[in-house]
Amino acid sequence: METLARLVTSSIGRKLLVAAVGFLLCGFLMTHLAGNMFLFVGEKAFNTYARVLESNPFLLPIELALLGVILLHAVVALYLNLTSLAARPVGYAMKRSRGGRTWGSATMVYTAVLIGVFLVIHVKTFKYGVRPSPEDLYGLVMSYLQDWRWALFYAVVMAGLGLHLSHGAWSATQTFGIDHPKYTPLIKGAGLAFAVVVAAVFTAIPIWACWFLGGAR
Numbered sequence: 001m002e003t004l005a006r007l008v009t010s011s012i013g014r015k016l017l018v019a020a021v022g023f024l025l026c027g028f029l030m031t032h033l034a035g036n037m038f039l040f041v042g043e044k045a046f047n048t049y050a051r052v053l054e055s056n057p058f059l060l061p062i063e064l065a066l067l068g069v070i071l072l073h074a075v076v077a078l079y080l081n082l083t084s085l086a087a088r089p090v091g092y093a094m095k096r097s098r099g100g101r102t103w104g105s106a107t108m109v110y111t112a113v114l115i116g117v118f119l120v121i122h123v124k125t126f127k128y129g130v131r132p133s134p135e136d137l138y139g140l141v142m143s144y145l146q147d148w149r150w151a152l153f154y155a156v157v158m159a160g161l162g163l164h165l166s167h168g169a170w171s172a173t174q175t176f177g178i179d180h181p182k183y184t185p186l187i188k189g190a191g192l193a194f195a196v197v198v199a200a201v202f203t204a205i206p207i208w209a210c211w212f213l214g215g216a217r
């Protein structure tokens with residue numbers, strides 16, 4: 001508790017916290033993406049996966065921890081952003097990121113807001129939405145993603161997520177002091193590859209559901 005208090009009261013501590021929590025969220029994204037791959041296998045496989053997941057007695061504490069981690073990441077990152085804006089003299093034009101200004105770094109706040117709004121809608125519709133039958137989460141997901149407007153919304157958000165990750169992954173490694181003339185370009189490339197793969201595979205789900213299963217209705 002004391003360590004956490006010390007972390008959130010210093011600027012570098014806050015940056016480390018945002019970076020560490022960001023890595024945790026990447027872990028969640030990868031497991032969520034892996035679970036969603038059952039959608040490609042079919043209705044029976046995905047509903048069985050959902051049943052196993054939902055019958056886990058640790059699900060509620062895990063969900064609460066996830067909510068806490070998401071809020072911590074968002075609130076501390078927003079605070080850092082606002083304080084850095086306030087500390088910057090008017091007309092300040094220097095590059096803030098050592099990686100240079102990229103689309104990812106320039107749009108970080110906007111993609112964060114997009115992901116936040118998406119999460120509220122996503123959890124409301126998929127977690128608390130009405131299923132065709134209690135055991136049919138696949139049917140609920142498909143009822144949304146086979147509609148081209150929802151599929152498009154998902155594709156746009158996933159592009160935003162990719163942009164956010166492309167800068168976030170790189171920036172987190174910098175915060176942890178991982179900086180070496182030889183390995184830094186490699187780490188930067190790995191962060192970018194991670195962002196592109198996660199965004200592309202998540203995007204493949206609504207595209208596949210809408211165009212191949214739903215006939216783009």
Ligand code: HEM
Nearest residue numbers: 032036050053054063115123126127141154161202205206
């Ligand atoms: C096409 C992409 C996606 C699909 C098909 C999908 C599917 C789902 C489904 C079916 C659920 C409900 C699980 C249940 O009730 O058992 C869910 C929950 C959730 N999803 Fe996604 N998801 C996608 C993308 C994302 C992304 C990109 C994020 C994060 C940025 C995300 C974050 C969450 C969260 C936080 C929950 C609530 C988890 C819980 O409380 O158990 N999802 N998703």
